[in-house]
Amino acid sequence: MPGMNGLDVLAALPPPSRPLSILLTAHDSFAVRAFALNAVDYLLKPIDDLRFAEAVERARQLLRLRAVDDARAAANAPTKHLQKFSVRIGHRTLFIEADSVAWIGADGDYAVLHAGERTYIVRESLHQLAMQLDPARFVRVHRSSIVRLDQVAEFQPLTNRDALVRLRDGTPVRVSRTYIDSLLSALHAAG
Template sequence: MSTPIRTLLVDDEPLARGLVRELLADFPRLTVAGECQNGTEALAALQAGAYDVVFLDVQMPDLDGVQVLQRLRAAGHPLPLVVFVTAYDQYAVAAFGLHAVDYLLKPLDPDRFTECVDRVQQQVTQRQTQTLNADLAALLQAWPGRPGSAPPPEYQDRFVVKQPERQFFVPATEVCYLEATGSGVLLHTARATHPVRATLGQLAERLDPAHFLRIHRSYVINTSHIVEFKSWTHGEYLFRMTNGQHVSSARSYNAGIQQFLKRFA
């Protein structure tokens, strides 16, 4: 079912409002939600209520139709779709300057009125679609775990190794495993071992958990470098790495290890 289009009729002549109401009866989607007999009432109604379209007389005793829209816009209120209805065509330029959907001259022609309503319905549908898309985009933006809800965390992709005469990078992808020592951490690669000044806990927090797994309070392994593994004593595991070294786990880290192994079950 199409969403009803809330319609406001504004004209200082009751007969004119009645004619518009009668013509609208052939278009059930347009619901007459309010009527005003002058510009002051119209301004108050548009500020207080949510209308999709207003059929607005231009020439009225207090505020004319153009002034109503000018004041509404100056106050920061969104403008509904506007159809100007008047006996005077000299207001057409001002009307379309306010982005009116249409400009109907009295006496109203039924065929011309039908054309106008078709245009109104098309533009209301377009507005509703744009609003729905904006609301959906905002929902996805705020939804936890959805793209755009927060920037992805930046994981450390390299280590700085400092030596007396030089400093150089070791890519994280080349590290087979990290080992805690009394003075820092050793990075074990396929070709060498490099000391870095940090704690294993600090480095573990910076590394991508999709690739690095804490298996012991002294070891973090790069799961991409596991060659084979087997159950060890007391429920522990023994991992053989691509550099030929064996690294054993601690039972207290079994939950994380088993969660990792489930990926391949």
């Protein structure tokens, strides 16, 4: 390689973006530097097929471990949940704080935010909103409604295995049997 060797290239890369590397060389004097740069292996020419296969297998194992670590990091990364709803009214756009919304109902392909005495239509489906909201604060209770957990004042089972929740402002919201268990779990977790 003109101007740089493999070790120089590795050293020039920031540590998080360095690829897994197996160094092949005729010189044993670079081994310490290679391992300082986290090389997977350092093979001297002429190479033995078995030794090369071992180095490649070690690299594969490390690659699998990196994938597991990356998946764990992604799972533990804090996710950004919707904090404000963007509501278009004519030529204006209002921003409604999620904390002011007691519950959300479906209206076809739109969602209706219920915030105090006011309602706002959002041009998103209930399904899309449910995926953006913090599940520790908002829970889907029916195919056509989501409630904010801290607004639930009462839970009442019905004879058809559905239920009814009454919000703090007195609003009744039907809970379908499909969502009862997740609602009760979320309410108990919220304490």
